[in-house]
Amino acid sequence: MTQLTAPDLFEPGLFEGTGFYDVFAWYRANDPVSWQRPAGDPDGFWSVTRYHDVVSVHRDSTRMSSAKGMRLGSADHAVGAVANKMLIVADPPDHTRMKRVLIQPFSNEVLSRAEEYVEEVVAGVVATAVRHPGPDLIEQLERIPTDVICAIMGLPRADWEWIGRKTTEAFESPSEVQRITANGEIFKYFSDLVRENRRTGTNAFISGLTARNSGGTRVTDEELVFNLSGILAGGNETTRFTLAALTLQLAQHPDQWDRVLRGDVEPAVATEEALRWSVPGMHVLRTATEALRIGDVEVEPGQRVVTWIGSANRDPEVFDDPDTFDVGRSGNRHLSFGAGRHMCLGSRLARLEITAYLRTLRVRVRSMTLEGEPRYNGSNFTWGLNRLPVVLHA
Template sequence: MSAIVDTATPPRINLVDPGLYRAGDPFAQWRWLRANDPVHRHEATEYPSFWALTRYDDIKAVFRDAETFSSAGGILLRPAGHGADPGGGQTLALTDPPRHRQLRGLVDEWFAVRAVRGIEPRMREIAGKVVELAIRRGQVDFVEDIAARIPLYMICGMMGVPEPDWERLFTLSRQAFGGDDAMTRRFAHLDIMGYFEGLATAKRKNPGEDLVSVLVTGEIDGKPLTQGEILLNCDNLFVGGAENTRIAAAGGMLAFLEHPDEWRRVAADRSLMPSAVEEVLRWTSTPTHILRTATRPVELRGRRIEAGDPVTLWLPSANRDEEVFADPDRFDVGRQPNRHLSLGFGEHFCVGSVLARVEIRFLYEELLDRNIGVEFDGDPVLLDSIVVNGPERLPVKLTPA
C-alpha cells in the first residue's frame, strides 16, 4: 500500500497541547507528519524538544530495539524542570533488559492465557453485576459507571485487595485520574500509594495467592525487591490494569455509538467479537505517546538522533498508517489483518494484553446477551491529556431493546 502524499499547507504542529485531544484534530497533524516529516523534530514548549515518530514501521522498529531506545529514564514526556521519572529503572514499564525480563518473570504467569481462563467466571460475574446495576439506573456515564469498574475490580482482586476496599480504591482512582484539580489528583495518588504500602506490609507478614504477595516475596538474583520497587510496581500494575482498559472499553462504545451499523454487525454475528475487540484497540489507541531515550547516535529516515535525545512514539498515528492499514480511518469490526501497536511490541508488549481483551469482550457481550440498547444521553467529553486519549465522560441511556 502506498502512502497518501499530503502536499497541503502544513498545519501548526503542537503535539503537546492537551486541548488538541479534547477539542482539536490530532489526526490531521499526524497525517501530515506521516506524509511529509515522519521523523519530526518537535520544538520545545513547556516540554523539552523531542523527536516525534508517526509511521508504523519506524515505531515498531524502536519498540524492537530496546538496546538503542531505552525505557529506563521514563516512558512519558515530562515538563522541563520536573527531572527524571522517579520510577526509572524500578518498574516493569521503566526498565530495560535484563532487569525488565526479571521483573516481568515475577508476574508473567498471572497474566498468561491459562491464568486468565481460570478467572473468566469471576470476570463474567463482575461484568454482569456492573452492567445489571447500570441497567437499573438507566441513565449513566458509561466511563465511570461501567467501563471503569470492571477492570478496576478485577485488578483489585488479583492484587489481593479485600473486596470491601474496592470501592475506596475506585473513588481514589477517579480522583487521581479524572479530577480537574491538580492538588486533588496528587493527594489521591498519594493515598493510593499509601494504601498499597499498608497492603504490602500485611502481605509480607501473611502472604497469599495474589500479585502483591508475589512482589513482597519475590527475589531477583537472590535479592528481594526494595520497598520502593514494590510500591512503584504495585502502582504500575494497578494503573495499567485499570485505566487503559477503562478508556479503551469506553472509547470502543463511543465508536460503536458513532458507527451503529458495526454494533449491529457484531450483534448479528458473534464470531466477529474477537476482531471487533482488536479494532476497538486499534481505533482507540489509548496510549497517545510512548517515550524512549536514545542510548547512542542513530539515523532514522535521514535524520540523525543523538545519544540522550527523547524519541516519542505516537501510537494513534501508527495505527492509522496508510502503508499498513487499508482504509485506516474506517472503523471496521471485521478488519483482517489488524496488527495494531496499541499494546506495544517487543520487550514491552503489554503484560496484561490477554486480560484487557477478555474484559472488553465480556463487557460488550453482557450488553448484547441482555439485548440492551445503548444511546447517547448527552455530548461525550474527551480527555484533556497528551498521555491517554479517549472519553472522559460518555453519558448514555440503557434500555431493553
C-alpha cells in the same frame, strides 16, 4: 512553490476532541520524524508518527532507554526515584528480572481461572446500566476494570471505590498537585499492604510475587510497591477508555452493532478493533543511548524520542481505510499494547474484559443510543472519554 506549515501538535485543547488525528495525518505525510519543542520544554524531542518507525523504536532495547522516563511532562526527580525499580521505566537487566516475576499473575493459566469472575462482573455492570440508565455510562463501565483488577490483586472489597477514584485522580486530574498527591496515596497504600503481608501472608497475590520463583529471581519490597501501583493503573484506566470508545462507536454506528448482534463478527475480532480505535496510551517516550537513524533522521545520544501510538494505529500504509471503525477488521496489527520488551503485561486481561463485555452486550442489549455530547479528557498520554451519555436498551 507552496510552503507547508506544520500544525501545532501541542495546541491547548487539541486532545479534548479527536482533531489531533488530522494533525497526525499531516505529520505522517509531510514530516514523519519531526523535531518538536513545545512551550515549557527546553530540550525538545523527536516526534515519530509512522507505524513502522514506531515499531522500530519500541523494539530497540539496545539503543533506546526507558529509564529516563516514558512520558512527556514527567519531573526528573520523580523519574529518578523509580528508574530501574518500576517496570515501565526500567532497562535490562532490571527490566528482565522484574518482568520475569511480575508477568506470572497474567499468564493464560491464571487468567483462565479468572474468566468466570470477569463474566460475572461484566454481566452485573451491564444489567445495572440497562435497569438504571444514568446520564453518564462511564460511571458504570469504570467498575469493570476496577473490580476485576482489585479482585485479582486480592485488595479488600471496602477499598475498591477509593482505589478507582484515586487512580483516576492520579492520571486525569487537571491539578498537578492533586495528581502527585493521589500517586503518593496509592504508593503509601501499597507500602502498608506489603508490610502487613510480610507479617500475615494473607494476600496470595503479593505473597506469590515475593516468593522465590523463576530461578530464584526476586523483587524488593520497594520495587513491589512501585509495580503494584503500575499494575493497578495499567489494569484500570486504559481498559475503561477502550470500553467507553467501543460503546460510543457502536451507538454512533448501528450497522457495526448489528454485525456483532447477528453474530457475523466474533467478539474477539471486534475487541481488536476497539483497541486499535481507542488508543488509551497515546504516546511513549524513549531516550537514545547511542546514535541511530529513524526514517531519514539521525538521532543523537541523549535525545528524546516520542512515539505516537494514536498516529501509528491510523497509518494507511498498514491499515486499510484507517479512519473507519470496522468491527470485522482482519489482520489487526494495532500497537495499543506497545511492541517489543515493554509490551503491556495486562494485554490478556484487557482482551478478556473487552471480549466479555461484547458477549454480554450481544445477549442483553438490543440497541444503544447516544443522548448527549461525549467528552474527552484532553490528555496526550492516557487519552479517552470521561463522559459517555449512552443508554443501553434491553
